Amino acid sequence: MTDSKLSTFDRKDGSLVIAHVLFAFGALLIGGIAGMLQGMVKGGTITLPAGIGYYELLTAHGVLMALIFTTYFIIGFLYSGVSKTLGGSLLPIARKLGWWGYLLMSAGTLIGVVVILLGKASVLYTFYAPMKASPWFYIALALVVIGSWLSGYGIFYQYRKWRKTNNGKLSPLFAFMSVITMLLWQIATIGVALEVVVQLIPWSFGWVETVNVVLSRTLFWFFGHPLVYFWLLPAYICWYVVIPKIIGGKIFSDALARLSFVLFLLFSIPVGFHHQLMEPGISHFWKYLQVVLTFMVVIPSLMTAFSLFATFEQSGRAKGAKGLFGWVKFLPWKDVRFFAPFMGMLIFIPAGAGGLINASNQMNAVVHNTLWVTGHFHLTVATSVALTFFGITYWLIPAVAGRVLTPRLNKLGIVQTIIWVVGMFIMSGGMHIVGLLGSPRRTAYNTYDDHPDAILWMPYHVAMAVGGIILFVGVLLLIYNVVALLKAPKGETEYPLGEVSEHAEPTPKYLENWKLWLTVTVVLILVAYTIPFIDLIGNTTPGSPGYVTW
Amino acid sequence: MLAVFLLVLGIMTFGTGFAPPNEHIHRIDPTKVSETPPFDKPQLTKIGENEYKAAMVAYAFGYDPAEQMEIPAGATVHFEITSSDVVHGFQIPGTNVNVMVTPGEISHVSHTFEKPGEYLILCNEYCGIAHEMMKTTIVVK
Numbered sequence: 001m002t003d004s005k006l007s008t009f010d011r012k013d014g015s016l017v018i019a020h021v022l023f024a025f026g027a028l029l030i031g032g033i034a035g036m037l038q039g040m041v042k043g044g045t046i047t048l049p050a051g052i053g054y055y056e057l058l059t060a061h062g063v064l065m066a067l068i069f070t071t072y073f074i075i076g077f078l079y080s081g082v083s084k085t086l087g088g089s090l091l092p093i094a095r096k097l098g099w100w101g102y103l104l105m106s107a108g109t110l111i112g113v114v115v116i117l118l119g120k121a122s123v124l125y126t127f128y129a130p131m132k133a134s135p136w137f138y139i140a141l142a143l144v145v146i147g148s149w150l151s152g153y154g155i156f157y158q159y160r161k162w163r164k165t166n167n168g169k170l171s172p173l174f175a176f177m178s179v180i181t182m183l184l185w186q187i188a189t190i191g192v193a194l195e196v197v198v199q200l201i202p203w204s205f206g207w208v209e210t211v212n213v214v215l216s217r218t219l220f221w222f223f224g225h226p227l228v229y230f231w232l233l234p235a236y237i238c239w240y241v242v243i244p245k246i247i248g249g250k251i252f253s254d255a256l257a258r259l260s261f262v263l264f265l266l267f268s269i270p271v272g273f274h275h276q277l278m279e280p281g282i283s284h285f286w287k288y289l290q291v292v293l294t295f296m297v298v299i300p301s302l303m304t305a306f307s308l309f310a311t312f313e314q315s316g317r318a319k320g321a322k323g324l325f326g327w328v329k330f331l332p333w334k335d336v337r338f339f340a341p342f343m344g345m346l347i348f349i350p351a352g353a354g355g356l357i358n359a360s361n362q363m364n365a366v367v368h369n370t371l372w373v374t375g376h377f378h379l380t381v382a383t384s385v386a387l388t389f390f391g392i393t394y395w396l397i398p399a400v401a402g403r404v405l406t407p408r409l410n411k412l413g414i415v416q417t418i419i420w421v422v423g424m425f426i427m428s429g430g431m432h433i434v435g436l437l438g439s440p441r442r443t444a445y446n447t448y449d450d451h452p453d454a455i456l457w458m459p460y461h462v463a464m465a466v467g468g469i470i471l472f473v474g475v476l477l478l479i480y481n482v483v484a485l486l487k488a489p490k491g492e493t494e495y496p497l498g499e500v501s502e503h504a505e506p507t508p509k510y511l512e513n514w515k516l517w518l519t520v521t522v523v524l525i526l527v528a529y530t531i532p533f534i535d536l537i538g539n540t541t542p543g544s545p546g547y548v549t550w
Numbered sequence: 551m552l553a554v555f556l557l558v559l560g561i562m563t564f565g566t567g568f569a570p571p572n573e574h575i576h577r578i579d580p581t582k583v584s585e586t587p588p589f590d591k592p593q594l595t596k597i598g599e600n601e602y603k604a605a606m607v608a609y610a611f612g613y614d615p616a617e618q619m620e621i622p623a624g625a626t627v628h629f630e631i632t633s634s635d636v637v638h639g640f641q642i643p644g645t646n647v648n649v650m651v652t653p654g655e656i657s658h659v660s661h662t663f664e665k666p667g668e669y670l671i672l673c674n675e676y677c678g679i680a681h682e683m684m685k686t687t688i689v690v691k
Contacts, residue, residue: 053679124676130580130653131636131678213580213637213652277570279650280657287570288563292556299552361559362570365648369639369674438643440674446682451670453643541577541654547635549610549678 009495010089013079014400016098018486020076021397023106024069024389025482030113031064032475039427039468043461044445054444055122055550062125063116066227066381067144068109073389074234075101075151078178080400081237082155084495085172086162090154097154101147108143111136122550124442126224127200129216132546135204138196145189145196152182170507173254174241174497180261181233184226187521188269191222203546210543214281215536221272222529229268229297231381233261235388238341239308242392244498246338247331249315251498252307255507260300260307262517267296269521270528277364286532287361293528294359301352308345314501336413337405337496340391343421344384351379354432371464372435374442375428383424387417390478397485398493406488412481419474427467434460580653583607583634594619594627604688606631608638608651610677611684619688626662627688638684639674650675663690 034057040046041054048054079098083090090098115121121137159179163171171179195216203211240257244250251257273290276282316327332338354376357363367373394413398405435441439457448454510516563570583589588605592614595603604627607614613631621627631640631651638651642661649657663669673684 055676055679055681058676122679128637128675213654217637217652276650278648279652280655281652284563284570288560291559295552295556361563365570365646368648369641369650370648438641440639440641440672442676442681443674444682448670448672448685451668451685451687453670539577542579542581544580544653547610547678549636 008402008492009080009400010083011402012095013083013090014402016090016095016102017076017080017083017400018397019102020072020079021393022482023102023109024072024076025479027064027068027072027109029475029479031061031069032472034058034061035065036468036472039465042443042445043465044458045462045465053119053122053550055124055442056116056119058442059116059122059124060113063112066125070231070381070385071105071144071148074181074230075148077234077237077389077392077396078155078181079151080396080495081174081241081497082158082178085174085497086158091158091161094154094158097150097157101149101151101154104147104150105144106147108140108145108147111143112140115140119550126220128220129200129203129211129213130544130546131550132204132548135201138200138204142193142196142201145193149186149189152186155179155182170254171512172497173251173257173500174237176258176512177233177237177241177261180265181230181237183518184233184265184268185230187525188223188226188230191219191272192224195219195223210545212536212539212541212543214279215533217276217279218272218282218529218532218536221275222269223272224275225272225294226268228377228381229264231385233264235341235344235385236261236304238388238392239304239345241498242496243308243338243341244311244315245496246335246395247312247315249311249318249498250501251504252310252314252501253504254500255505255511256303256307258507258511260303262511263300263303264297265517266521266524267293267300270524271297273528273532274359274364277361278368281536282532286528290528291359291361293524295356298356305345305349334410334414336394336410336417337391339414340394340417341388343417344387344391347379347387347421347424348384351376351384354379367435369441370435371431371439371441375431375435378424378428378431383420383428387420390416390420393482393485395493395496397482398488398491399495401486402490402492403485403488404491404493405485409481409484409488412477412484416474416477416481419470419477423467423470423474425467427464427471430460430463430467434464577654578632578656580632580634583632588630589632589634593617594621597628600625602627604629606640607634608632608640608673608684609634610636610638611673611680613671613684613686619686621663621688621690623666623690624662624664625690626660628660629658631657631659636677637675638677640671641674642669642671642688644669648674663688666690 038057115134115137121133123131123133155178159175199211199216202208271290271294273287274294277287313327316330319330321327321330394405434457578586589607592605592607597603633651633653640651641648645661647659647661649659651657667690669688671686
């Protein structure tokens with residue numbers, strides 16, 4: 001990897017990466033405005049001017065942040081690493097697929113945003129039937145998904161060609177992880193694609209009268225849980241591959257990193273029922289089986305935590321750190337490329353613990369659909385993942401656009417990270433506590449006729465609004481930083497890719513045996529879902545007609 | 551440790567009956583809720599010594615029965631709830647009562663109300679423009 005060090009990033013590929021990253025931050029800005037306004041309405045501090053509904057904002061916030069910001073950033077980031085590590089530039093077909101994917105996703109996003117703002121689709125980003133949005137909302141979603149498939153094919157194509165020309169060689173770690181991430185996405189989106197194309201589009205056009213509600217929810221959550229790992233795995237790529245280089249250390253173990261990604265592929269899909277624990281129509285046995293499978297992701301998560309801190313300690317000791325925790329001082333705290341992702345890692349500890357509570361079968365009743373859950377994913381995706389993506393941006397834009405990160409921008413990046421952590425601590429902390437007290441999620445301002453329980457929630461809702469305003473300042477500073485990065489002084493910036501520690505064991509071949517891992521993935525999915533699906537499809541319950549309740 | 555934890559969850563679920571609600575599959579035509587017993591007459595019925603059944607319908611944006619439900623302290627209520635339109639929630643803050651109400655299915659959940667007071671029942675699944683107004687109460691005397 002030393003030979004490619006400081007070599008120029010392919011400019012054509014750079015444009016593709018920049019296009020994705022900028023679209024992502026555009027979505028973050030609009031989604032951020034919606035989020036802050038929502039927080040203020042919920043806190044009772046403002047009422048929206050006529051015409052704008054709370055749930056329209058909530059739909060826009062969810063779709064733009066959870067689906068658009070993440071997907072665009074992830075595809076841009078993965079393409080950058082695939083270009084860098086698999087031959088130094090994208091093959092023409094891979095690049096073309098990347099642009100076609102971008103085009104389709106952008107068309108879908110624009111249609112979707114217009115339909116949402118027209119108030120034709122205030123169904124939130126989970127769009128549970130039988131609430132019936134305009135068919136164009138579902139078509140927009142389908143376009144985004146199909147676009148992301150094309151982008152995935154581009155990555156697979158580049159990877160296969162590389163493997164063919166480098167017969168028998170172990171693929172670069174970044175590329176391997178990108179392929180896993182995109183495989184996970186391809187398999188997971190089959191569920192939501194079936195829901196949207198087979199169930200919802202014909203139904204919302206009126207070609208069929210009714211929809212099977214529990215089936216549609218099950219298809220959605222077949223997708224909905226791996227979705228969160230689709231967000232998380234690119235952050236893990238940064239933690240495993242990029243961070244060791246930035247701190248001047250080595251990757252602890254290539255084999256361990258690959259194994260953890262394989263385990264994520266296996267255990268993040270057959271687990272969707274843990275989002276449906278509180279609903280009728282699915283029996284205890286299948287819920288419990290999927291709870292067990294859910295808890296298997298604890299293993300790769302702890303493997304990741306262990307190997308990251310091993311990297312930190314090893315690199316500190318190599319620099320002369322003494323004592324049990326002396327290495328902590330040797331970490332580059334003043335480098336935003338490390339500091340932002342590191343804060344993300346730190347916050348993933350309580351965030352992951354909260355996730356275990358959510359998935360604990362009967363314990364879910366305490367927190368299901370309360371603001372606790374909202375607090376949970378604002379720690380996971382909106383802090384751990386988002387801060388890692390922000391940290392990536394400070395070297396990715398300079399590396400692909402031929403710029404350098406100035407000390408001033410580095411400092412602003414650190415300030416931005418601190419603002420984000422403080423805002424999220426207040427907002428998500430408030431959400432967790434008030435959720436335990438019973439305050440429901442996705443609910444506009446109301447005091448429930450001044451019921452004493454609901455009155456007790458108010459101070460926490462105000463704290464959420466305060467946190468939301470601080471976070472919006474964080475969004476504005478981030479947008480400023482992104483623009484400033486594009487205008488930063490010209491120069492070459494290294495694309496940071498770590499090297500594996502010389503003490504690590506060699507990587508066994510079977511870790512790159514796709515036939516094996518895909519077979520196990522499919523078998524696990526079949527075990528977890530076949531009988532429940534047969535039951536749902538075969539049931540004789542009359543379906544539901546559609547309702548527009550907003 | 552992971553195995554022990556999962557075992558505990560499993561034993562509680564299948565052995566002691568401390569499970570997530572809604573095990574049984576009870577199907578109903580969601581367009582004919584108002585004609586299907588017991589939901590044609592949603593009401594609180596006394597079925598035994600300090601034991602009640604509450605047949606309830608969730609709709610956008612409220613719950614039937616509309617009349618105030620009242621029970622003595624220490625009473626156990628078996629709720630049976632269905633929806634006549636979209637998906638709703640059924641949550642009683644301060645208790646572990648928290649179930650989804652899905653059209654076409656009947657949700658079952660039981661709770662013993664030990665302490666007197668006015669308990670809030672609210673919808674915790676977004677169901678439309680006035681979702682935040684969807685609530686009722688049950689009074690424990």
